[in-house]
Amino acid sequence: MSEQRTELDKLGEFGLIEHLTKNFKNTQSSTRLGIGDDAAVLSISKSQSQLISTDMLIEGVHFNLMYMPLKHLGYKAVAVNVSDICAMNGVAEQITVSIAVSNRFPVEALEELYDGIHTACKVYNVDLIGGDTSSSLSGLTISITAIGRVKKDAITYRSGAKEHDLLVVTGDLGAAYVGLQVLEREKEVYNTNPNIQPDLDGHDYIIERQLKPEARVDVVKFLKELDVKPTAMIDISDGLASEVLHICKSSKVGCHIYDEKLPIDGQTSMTAIEFNLDPNTCAMNGGEDYELLFTISQSDYEKIKGNPHMTVIGHITDEKAGRYYVDKNGAAIELTAQGWNHFED
Amino acid sequence: MSEQRTELDKLGEFGLIEHLTKNFKNTQSSTRLGIGDDAAVLSISKSQSQLISTDMLIEGVHFNLMYMPLKHLGYKAVAVNVSDICAMNGVAEQITVSIAVSNRFPVEALEELYDGIHTACKVYNVDLIGGDTSSSLSGLTISITAIGRVKKDAITYRSGAKEHDLLVVTGDLGAAYVGLQVLEREKEVYNTNPNIQPDLDGHDYIIERQLKPEARVDVVKFLKELDVKPTAMIDISDGLASEVLHICKSSKVGCHIYDEKLPIDGQTSMTAIEFNLDPNTCAMNGGEDYELLFTISQSDYEKIKGNPHMTVIGHITDEKAGRYYVDKNGAAIELTAQGWNHFED
Numbered sequence: 001m002s003e004q005r006t007e008l009d010k011l012g013e014f015g016l017i018e019h020l021t022k023n024f025k026n027t028q029s030s031t032r033l034g035i036g037d038d039a040a041v042l043s044i045s046k047s048q049s050q051l052i053s054t055d056m057l058i059e060g061v062h063f064n065l066m067y068m069p070l071k072h073l074g075y076k077a078v079a080v081n082v083s084d085i086c087a088m089n090g091v092a093e094q095i096t097v098s099i100a101v102s103n104r105f106p107v108e109a110l111e112e113l114y115d116g117i118h119t120a121c122k123v124y125n126v127d128l129i130g131g132d133t134s135s136s137l138s139g140l141t142i143s144i145t146a147i148g149r150v151k152k153d154a155i156t157y158r159s160g161a162k163e164h165d166l167l168v169v170t171g172d173l174g175a176a177y178v179g180l181q182v183l184e185r186e187k188e189v190y191n192t193n194p195n196i197q198p199d200l201d202g203h204d205y206i207i208e209r210q211l212k213p214e215a216r217v218d219v220v221k222f223l224k225e226l227d228v229k230p231t232a233m234i235d236i237s238d239g240l241a242s243e244v245l246h247i248c249k250s251s252k253v254g255c256h257i258y259d260e261k262l263p264i265d266g267q268t269s270m271t272a273i274e275f276n277l278d279p280n281t282c283a284m285n286g287g288e289d290y291e292l293l294f295t296i297s298q299s300d301y302e303k304i305k306g307n308p309h310m311t312v313i314g315h316i317t318d319e320k321a322g323r324y325y326v327d328k329n330g331a332a333i334e335l336t337a338q339g340w341n342h343f344e345d
Numbered sequence: 346m347s348e349q350r351t352e353l354d355k356l357g358e359f360g361l362i363e364h365l366t367k368n369f370k371n372t373q374s375s376t377r378l379g380i381g382d383d384a385a386v387l388s389i390s391k392s393q394s395q396l397i398s399t400d401m402l403i404e405g406v407h408f409n410l411m412y413m414p415l416k417h418l419g420y421k422a423v424a425v426n427v428s429d430i431c432a433m434n435g436v437a438e439q440i441t442v443s444i445a446v447s448n449r450f451p452v453e454a455l456e457e458l459y460d461g462i463h464t465a466c467k468v469y470n471v472d473l474i475g476g477d478t479s480s481s482l483s484g485l486t487i488s489i490t491a492i493g494r495v496k497k498d499a500i501t502y503r504s505g506a507k508e509h510d511l512l513v514v515t516g517d518l519g520a521a522y523v524g525l526q527v528l529e530r531e532k533e534v535y536n537t538n539p540n541i542q543p544d545l546d547g548h549d550y551i552i553e554r555q556l557k558p559e560a561r562v563d564v565v566k567f568l569k570e571l572d573v574k575p576t577a578m579i580d581i582s583d584g585l586a587s588e589v590l591h592i593c594k595s596s597k598v599g600c601h602i603y604d605e606k607l608p609i610d611g612q613t614s615m616t617a618i619e620f621n622l623d624p625n626t627c628a629m630n631g632g633e634d635y636e637l638l639f640t641i642s643q644s645d646y647e648k649i650k651g652n653p654h655m656t657v658i659g660h661i662t663d664e665k666a667g668r669y670y671v672d673k674n675g676a677a678i679e680l681t682a683q684g685w686n687h688f689e690d
Contacts, residue, residue, distance in 0.1 A: 004451075004453055005451040005453065006451050006453060007448070007452070008446065008448055008451070008452060009448070010452065011452060013479070016452070016455070016478050017476065019452070020456065020459040020478070021459065021476075023463060024463060024466065024472075026472040027470060027472060028438045028439060028470070030438055030439070030494070031439060031474055033474075034472060034473065034474040034475065035473070035474065035475055035476065040441070040474035042439065042492070044389040044390065045389065045390050050389070050395075052439075052441060052474060052475060052490075052492065053475065054441045054443055054475055054476060054477055054488075056443040056444075056445055058445050058479060058482070059482075060482045061445075061479060061480055061482065062479070093375055093376070094373060094375070094376060094385070094387065094397075096385070096397060096490060098399055098400070098401040098488055100401055100403050100406075100486065101353065103352070103353055103354070105353065106350040106351050106353070107352070107353060107355065107361070107364070108349055110353075110361070110365055111365065114365040114366065118368060121369065125373070126373070127369075127371040127373045127376045127379060128366060128369045128379065129371070129376055129378075129379040129380065129385035129387070130379065130380055130384070130385040130397060131362070131366075131380065131399060132399055132400050132488075133361050133362050134358070134401050134403060134406060135353070135403075135406055136406065137403070137404075137405045138483055138484075139482065141401070141403075141481075141486055143399075143443055143488035145397075145399060145441060145490040147387070147397065149375070
């Protein structure tokens with residue numbers, strides 16, 4: 001090994017993948033797209049492509065079993081992978097699930113986990129086709145690969161956004177992050193005094209958004225029914241700011257996002273304020289909402305106008321115009337991604 | 346969670362997967378085979394199927410970085426997944442690689458790991474199409490999914506072995522396990538006195554078999570050239586005894602394996618004896634050889650006769666005749682799998 005030592009947090013998660021894989025070249029004719037989008041794209045027939053996406057969830061990094069029931073964890077692990085397939089405008093059909101667990105877990109705990117995986121498989125109509133079960137020296141690790149299908153001409157990449165396109169987001173934002181704050185607070189209370197019951201009243205929605213997010217398979221269907229093909233699409237796992245920047249970078253464009261357009265649920269706003277957090281900041285940087293962010297041509301605006309699942313939050317500009325977040329007073333702030341960066345912890 | 350507590354080692358690795366997934370049902374028309382073979386089988390066109398296999402490698406369980414260089418580890422992680430595709434008589438085309446690492450690893454260490462992955466991708470002609478990089482609280486975890494292709498009529502399942510078929514194994518057996526003993530011994534010596542240089546002289550072959558196993562992609566080609574379609578096939582990851590039992594169980598047949606037929610390299614035998622180990626036991630139960638075990642119809646015997654890569658080690662019997670290991674004196678010992686069971690550690 002070289003004697004030089006560069007710390008992992010120097011590159012960040014995305015920089016690290018880019019750095020480690022920069023010398024890899026694709027040579028198989030079936031490989032249409034490798035690393036760099038929500039899923040890889042393989043050509044399987046004249047009209048159809050296959051989508052492959054993979055994710056790893058690690059105890060203590062991505063989840064805390066103190067407030068995350070194993071059944072919910074199983075469900076969420078499947079949902080976040082299905083979400084990646086949705087982000088390519090595809091339909092998930094299969095998953096593989098590998099787990100590594102320490103002996104601290106009894107069989108009954110894994111039954112709970114697989115119960116959640118099973119429920120998600122039924123809800124999302126995906127088959128569990130493989131996996132690996134192994135022991136670990138500490139904690140629980142879950143690795144899931146999702147396999148989906150999409151018509152070749154329907155695939156939405158991150159790279160297709162064009163100047164003047166509208167930026168659209170589904171559902172509402174920030175709830176999962178604010179829900180996490182509530183769970184973290186109750187954990188602290190419990191650690192101080194285990195006799196106090198957690199006080200989660202009035203936070204049901206945001207806690208459910210954190211513990212049991214849903215992949216927007218419905219949105220993929222709506223888009224098809226509305227005959228709208230987004231010019232670019234991504235799912236919101238790391239936070240809106242980070243995802244918008246991914247689209248802008250891949251599409252070589254700029255953007256304006258309007259503060260006052262951000263869809264935020266009332267419970268999210270109220271609880272954020274309770275925690276002295278700015279609701280808009282939670283929406284921009286919270287992450288884990290698993291909503292879809294996409295761009296559409298202005299000519300498609302009439303088709304989505306008034307749709308309760310979709311909100312126009314801004315538009316795409318020329319790359320030179322920059323990437324900005326515009327506040328209520330019209331002040332433009334340059335967008336920076338403050339989404340998760342696990343290596344900085 | 347239920348109050349009952351069943352320890353993981355009660356079920357064993359294969360029993361655990363079976364138990365956890367027994368309620369899952371496949372509903373997608375593209376799913377041809379789910380859990381239970383070396384790879385899942387998806388239908389992608391009239392004549393072609395896709396093979397999907399996944400594996401997780403965990404530091405301290407599957408590898409020890411004290412004697413496993415990261416570059417070798419990267420290579421091996423790819424090779425063992427490609428081997429699963431070979432076991433279905435297919436050709437691997439793509440892989441995804443997810444890793445979780447603690448901050449203890451510098452970027453340079455991961456460069457070594459990816460260097461090995463890169464080399465394996467070139468050797469096996471597979472594209473790296475995706476993955477995930479994340480931090481872990483301790484150690485290194487690697488999860489790989491391999492994607493391959495095979496003509497529908499060429500797929501070899503574990504379940505096709507028939508009475509009177511011949512049992513054939515490729516290469517030689519037991520070397521990886523005996524190589525591991527040498528590495529473990531030198532680790533102990535080093536732990537006692539770090540000034541003593543490891544003594545690996547005369548053990549090159551068996552150490553390479555442990556640190557840098559190869560997937561038998563050549564055998565898949567040979568079989569095609571010889572016009573031999575095995576009736577059943579599996580790769581030897583957990584040990585010959587365990588794999589033979591998998592074929593027998595899936596195919597509902599019995600078998601006789603002949604002790605004196607086992608292909609064992611001279612270096613393996615000599616070193617095994619040095620360690621007071623029976624070379625045949627190492628061949629039967631050692632594991633990690635990543636050779637292929639297959640069954641062929643007797644009518645194909647002439648095609649493989651004298652082939653330096655293939656050795657007939659026994660034959661398939663009726664299920665009622667049992668599964669036996671026959672020693673030099675003709676004594677038949679019932680086969681039991683003593684392959685790895687990580688949960689028993």
